[in-house]
Amino acid sequence: MERTLRSYLWPALGYLIVLEAMLAAACLFWPSFRDNVESLKAMAPMASLRQMVDALAQGGVEAYVNGQHFFKGCNTLGTAAAVLFAMNAVAGEANRGTMELWLSRPFTRRRLLLERYVAGALALTVPIFLSSLTVPWLLSFVDERMDIAGLMLCSAHQSLFLLALYSATFLLSTLSSRPVWIAMAMLFFTTLEFSLYLVKTVTHWSIFRLTDIEALIWIMQHRALDWTRCLPMVATSVVLLVAAERSFARRVV
């Protein structure tokens, strides 16, 4: 487990640094956004984007930070990280020919798989919480404040969403030997879903509805997780993990 965790350390650190840099830029940009919201709305090319800018302006700094950090930063960078961390879990071993070596040690397949899953999941979610913890400090530069409890709840919500994507990629990794194909398939799927989100008539078909600004504002207002959204995400992750475990148990070296 130790080595597995260590192998995710550098990618997770890189992911955290980029996430933090995006967050810092967004926080420092807040006064400018607040003062120029009408101009920004006018510049938005799509109705859905104009509505988003409206929602951010009406929700104040909390909505703005949530939109920037979770909806934009975590959904783009986090999705890429989820795919990158999971795609090599098993398919990477098969691809480089080390699967036989990996499995020949005196451990059950379930244990080896869960070690990989947990290490990748931590690498994916811990940076979200860590970067969220710095929000109050970053906002202090622009004379704003934000409640840490709400941020942690939003981080948990966002983590559950990304874990579902991570689990889907993980399942594909147990089924395939080609990590690049898995990455392409998942990135195509998430890009398609994000495109659907932006089209008003089909936006309800998009998985990004689960973690959009509306969902995050609800969490901040109620100071609680929205279980109508969280439960499906948890259930999806569990089902996909069980499927991955079954698939891996049957997999031929």
Add this chain to the structure above:
Amino acid sequence: MTETSNPSPDGLPCGPAPGAPPLQRARPDSVAERREPPSGSDLRARGIRVRGLTRRFGSRVALHPIELDVEPGTVTGLLGPNGSGKSTLLRCLVGLVRADAGRALVDGVALAGDGVAVRRRVSYSPGEIALYGEMRGRAHLEWLLRGRGKRAVERAVSVAREIELPLRQRVRTYSHGMKRQLLFAAAIAPRLPVRILDEPTEGLDPSKRGLVLDMLRADVDGGSAILLSSHHLGEVDRVCDRLVFLDRGHKLADESAADVARRASRVVQMELEREGDPRALAAALDGLAGAAVASEGTRVTARLADDDPRPFLAAAFARTDLPRPLAVRFGELSLAELYRELYGVEAC
């Protein structure tokens, strides 16, 4: 072919009958001098027992029902051409490939589930060399031996030093042979009763190969059971007590030293001068005293009907009109010849 019929407590027939010759420690020089496997009721459940192990990949049968016994204190060699099922059998035994049917007991533990109970008692070295190039040699050994204890790592480091493997270098800088040595060091280090090694000397230079074979021999002398696969007849000739020949998933032969000696006792070989006509000689001798005679190059080989060569030799020497042989050999059969006899192809 050798069949064992001594039933074990769990109903698996295993091991030779009680009263077989005791284990000898001196290393034999040739196949014919090798010892018979040791026996004894205390060892019955030890080693490897395979009964009817079968594996299919789609419509292709990779392993037809296989029966195999590997006794403690012996090295059993699996021989066969590429695609004969050697690696599949070894992978089945450590649970890396699930068998479709049949049973296996490894050190008294039944192969079940993903085989983790077996892998706890077995060290396994895969045939495919694919290592984590970014790791250093020592770290890789530690990774390979995770779950085997610190002493196993210390022993592996000691073995690596003995075979002059640079453990500080990253594995990506290793040659093919060095990678093989790393796998071997990890496979030989843990104190385990059974070792399953897929081509452990492939890619090694002759001196390293000799070292590795000596270590294997010393290990079985300590009581381990070793099952190894190889394409290299020289090494199995040197180290194995028993030879199992596979071809397209079938076990063609399971030869002990006595079996090989018996097979050899029915072979007479004559070496002719270059000017001699081996084909004519073979044609003239064919059928004498019931022998089947064939020629190859300057050599004529007669396979006799029984163990007594005298009727054939008397009849052959009576034919003074035939070319004079330079040398006549009887009772010797190299593994290369055994291989050729079984598969009809030249071994490497």
